[in-house]
Amino acid sequence: MTSPVRILIHGASGRMGQALLRLAAAQPETFEVVGAVSRKPAQRVIDGVPQFAASELNGAPAFDVLVDFSLPEAFDPVLALCVQRDTALVSGTTGLSEAQLAAMRSAAQKIPLLWASNFSLGVAVLAELVERAASALPGWDCDIVEAHHTQKKDAPSGTALTLGQAAESAGAAVHYASLRAGDIVGEHLVQFTGLGERIELVHRATNRDIFARGALHVAARLAGKPPGSYRVRDLLD
Structure with a gap:
């Protein structure tokens, strides 16, 4: 029997952090949440999960992958910890600076790392379809409408x-x-228009849990991978 993937959730008090904790707890055969990190945890243990303040990040227990949905100002210690411990990092933190993006590229030479703006598995498939359509339809108009x-x-x-x-x-x-x-949770239409014909590729999100579910999906597959920069679409299987 394969051991559960040990995950540390950073940004645990946020909307995504709470969804990650709830969905991971429903899959004990796949995930073991070894800790939850937030700015100021209200308790030391919640629902059996040890709670750590951001200032205590270096004291977190051993983990296989750190899942981070927080703020840019909290990101640098997260990346440094994963490099120090030689563990995988999954991050959806947005608004990162150019220096932080460069630091991620450097870290990907040492650890498996995945950063994405959207963790929906459907959007990952959509991106692949969009690339294929654009390649097959040179000269067509391409419009993206998002709501x-x-x-x-x-x-x-x-x-x-x-x-x-x-x-x-x-x-x-x-x-x-x-x-x-x-x-509206999120809708994306990618439209390719030629003379007399049009192709529409659409993704509609109706529940925000899809993003947490996708982050856990890739976290389970990223742990133990060779160093590198991964995309969600690289870990669909």
């Missing part, structure tokens, strides 16, 4: 930009449009 809830500030979304990069890598020139309305 999110009214509280989302950035536009285009990080996911839209990731999809655009997939199209651009195959030679397409991409145009973006953004909509902010109601409580």
